[in-house]
Amino acid sequence: MSEKFNVADIFGENVFNDTVMKERLPKNVYKNLKLAMTGVQELSLTDADVIANAMKDWAIEKGATHYTHWFQPLTGTTAEKHDSFISAPKENGKVLMEFSGKELIKGEPDASSFPSGGLRATFEARGYTAWDCTSPAFVREDATGATLCIPTAFCSYTGEALDQKTPLLRSMDAINEQSLRILKLFGNTHSKKVTPSVGAEQEYFIVDREKYLQRKDLIFAGRTLFGAMPPKGQELDDHYFGAIRERIGAFMKDVNKELWKLGVSAKTQHNEVAPAQHELAPIYAQCNTATDNNQLTMEVLKKVAYRHGLVCLLHEKPFAGVNGSGKHNNWSITTDDGINLLEPGKTPHENIQFLLVLGAVMKAVDTHADLLRESASDVGNDHRLGANEAPPAIISMFLGEQLEDVVMQLIDKGDATSSIQKGKLKTGASTLPDLNKDATDRNRTxxxxxxxxxxxFRMVGSADSIAPANVVLNTIVAESFKEIADELEKADNFDMACHDMIKKLFTDHHKIVFNGNGYTDEWIAEAERRGLPNIPSMVDAIPALTTPKAVKLFESFGVFTEAELKSRAEIKYEAYAKAINIEAKAMLDITGKQLIPAVIAYSTELANSVLAVKEAGADASTQADLLTTVTGYLKEMKTQLAALEKAIADGAEISNVEEQAKFFRDTVKTTMDALRAPADKLEMIVDKDFWPFPSYGDLLFEV
Ligand code: ADP
Ligand code: MG
Structure with missing residues (x-):
């Protein structure tokens, strides 16, 4: 039997959370920290010293020897630089364990090797990390020891954001301020703060480590670059919500334990649609914490998998032909006294505030569909979005039958006088109770x-940070709220003005609503008719960041400057070209060193067999046919290998990052596909003993 533990006991045990702070900090310091956390006042250095000392003592009791500022540069992962707590040795040769307020609040990692998109010339390499006191510090334990991790923002010396967290915090300020204005219009003066709540459902694949290590494509690119479909894929739907195998269950149990200790409320786990695919969802938390927690979740999934002789693949499309992985970013807006602005109440048509908020979101999503789409773009996600997979690359909004009915009544009649009540869903089985049908029917497409x-928001890639998506959501809705509040604050008759406003929002922006099946060709045509953008690739999505519309939006709320937006666009183009370049080079390596030699060995064996059979006086035509087919594909592979080599070299010559990214998408990727085709054909023909690495079947069904 595996180890037993009590979840309530271990939950948050490695987090410097409110309970710990209350226990360990002097009353006035605790109070000042709380004020700093709500943004009311800045923390003094004297208080920071006291907090740092308490944090250090707490961390050392947990076995920590080092601390690190833990930050999220624009590389897609997290970064850290560890310092031990030791001071310079005293005369007696002893050291003290020290950690000052200054060290807690600010760090100066050499920033020259992180992407900055031209924001910071390398001779001005200094960047600094600044403590985000709203996100709790934690101690991370693993084989390398225990480390106190301090979540920080990462900026250039002149204050430009070089990370995911800084704009996220800025966007949270924006939506807070504008939401409070909306609430005030409805007479709410008791709510003091409004924060987006986020729950990110994380999908991932698990494969056996021994098999993984035989696949250079998985090692270098995180996805398979070759691989024929196994006889069985996901067509039987027998994996989705299926019983969790023991090996995976043991892994999940450890993942949960690690996450719970770190205060991440891992809640749901199940098998996903594709074989070897799984999902983990936490209980939602405030936006910033949820983002940190999702980064931690990805880290823990990978680390724990390794310990179990497994590997966790976070790539959006590790295997062609079966579903890819994404992240569902569940988003709502909540006040400090527990009001969810997206809660419709019993009958939506009575709930004016909710309808106004709904209209505001509709306007935001319609106006900035391109930005929302961009926020979910990363290299791997191009294999999902717009590639006949969930979800399509066109942004649309699903409301469900009941809400859509209310919206239409308002548009058509100017008033909503009824709402479709929840019907009973008959289950048909006498042993099951009748379920109360969810009035907002789910639409998975x-x-x-x-x-x-x-x-x-279901577009985010499985390997990506959820920060960009939430930055966009928070800011575009803040803009809607602002424009609405500007109008309504001036109104003489608020009720009438609000009613007219809702009707106008619904009428003007209803085109973004689509309740049908988003996977169909009819929808693509219909969306085009409605003028909704359809942006199938990351490279085409990036320009949305720097349109005059985007610059105005982000600058007016202090979320990004134009320079920051331009730098982000540049980083993304570069990231795209670099990622495809790595994949292409991995293909060259695998083809040249593994596939071609294997096929030559096999064709030699075939040739020997043809000769031997002939010599024995029998009909060798089958062997001979096979040999012709194999050598045909071999030749094709050799030709495409040379073409890919040339494409990579041509790509390297292009100096404009946008042009280069386009070249990698249009030429290099196409050539990669052309090389893969004969290789996958060969995999189906060549004797398995000759094939140099595990097949899709081995990877997907033998975990
Ligand atoms: P699904 O059917 O999509 O799996 P769940 O109810 O399980 O839906 O919720 C998925 C995620 O949404 C979870 O992380 C959950 O905590 C989160 N969530 C639930 N309510 C809210 C909310 N009001 N705001 C933000 N996230 C929420
Ligand atoms: Mg979901």
Whole structure:
């Protein structure tokens, strides 16, 4: 039997959370820290010293020897630089364990090797990390020891954001301020702060480590670059929600334990649609914490998998032909006294505030569909979005039958006088109770679906940070709120003005609503008719960041300057070209060193067999046919190998990052596909003993 533990006992045990702070900090310091956390006042250095000392003592009791500022540069992962707590040795040769307020608040990692998109010339390499006191510090334990991790923002010396967290915090300020204005219009003066709540459902694949290590494509690119489909894929739907195998279950148990200790409320786990695919969802938390927690979740998934002789693949499309992985970013807006602005109440048509907020979100998503799409773009996600997979690359909004009915009544009649009540869902089985049908029926094909009291943005890639998506959501809705509040604050008759405003928002922006099946060709045509953008690739999505519309939006709320936006666009183009370049080079390596030699060995064996059979006086035509087919594909592979080599070299010559990214998408990727085709054909023919690495079947079904 495996180890037993009590979840309530271990939950948050490695987090410097409110309970610990209350226990260990002097009353006035605790109070000042709380004020700093809500943004009311800055923390003094004297208080920071006291907090740092308490944090250090707490961390050392947990076995920590080092501390690190833990930050999220634009590389897609997290970064850290560890310092031990030791001071310079005293005369007696002893050291003290020290950690000052200054060290807690600010760090100066050499920033020259992180992407900055031209924001910071390398001779001005200094960047600094600044403590985000709203996100709790934690101690991380693993084989390398225990480390106190301090979540920080990462900026250039002149204050430009070089990370994911800084704009996220800025966007949270924006939506807070504008939401409070909306609430005030409805007479709410008791709510003091409004924060987006986020729950990120994380999908991932698990494969056996021994097999993984035989696949250079998985090692270098995180996805398979070759591989014929196994006889069985996901067509039987027998993996989805299926019983979790023991080996995976043991892994999940350890993942949960690690996450719970770190205060991440891992809640749901199940098998996903594709074989070897799984999902983990936490209980939602405030936006910033949820983002940190999702980064931690990805880290823990990978680390724990390794310990179990497994590997966790976070790539959006590790295997062609079966579903890829994404992240569902569940988003709502909540006040400090527990009001969810996206909660419709019993009958939506009575709930004016909710309808106004709904209209505001509709306007935001319609106006900035291109930005929302961009926020979910990363290299791996190009294999999902717009590639006949969930969800499509066109942004639309799902409301469900009941809400859509209310919206239409308002548009058509100017008033909503009824709402479709929840019907009973007959289950038909006498042993099951009749379920109360969810009035907001789920639509799994919508990229942005209203699911009861939150929106679920389903486009984010599984390996990506959820920060960019939330930065966009927070800021575009803040803009809507602002424009609405500007109008309504001036109104003489608020009720009438609000009613007219809702009607106008619904009428003007209803074109973004689509309740049908988003996977169909009809929808693509219909969306085009409605003028909705369809942006199938990351490279085409990036320009959305720097349009005059985007610059105005982000600058007016202090979320990004134009320079920051331009730098982000540049980083993304570069990231795209670099990622494809690595994949292409991995293909050259695998083809040249593994596939071609294997096929030559096999064709030699075939040739010997043809000769031997002939010599024995029998009919060798089958062997001879096979040999012709194999050598045909071999030749094709050799030709495409040379073409890919040339494409990579041509790509390297292009100095403009946008042009280069386009070249990698249009020429290099196409050539990669042309090389893969004969290789996958060969895999189906060549004797398995000759094939140099495990097949899709081995990877997907033998975990
Ligand atoms: P699904 O059917 O999509 O799996 P769940 O109800 O399990 O939906 O919720 C998925 C995620 O949404 C979870 O992380 C959950 O905590 C989160 N969530 C639930 N309510 C809210 C809310 N009001 N705001 C933000 N996230 C929420
Ligand atoms: Mg979901």
């Amino acid at each position: 919508s990229p942005f679906a209203f699911t009861g009291n939150k929106f679920e």
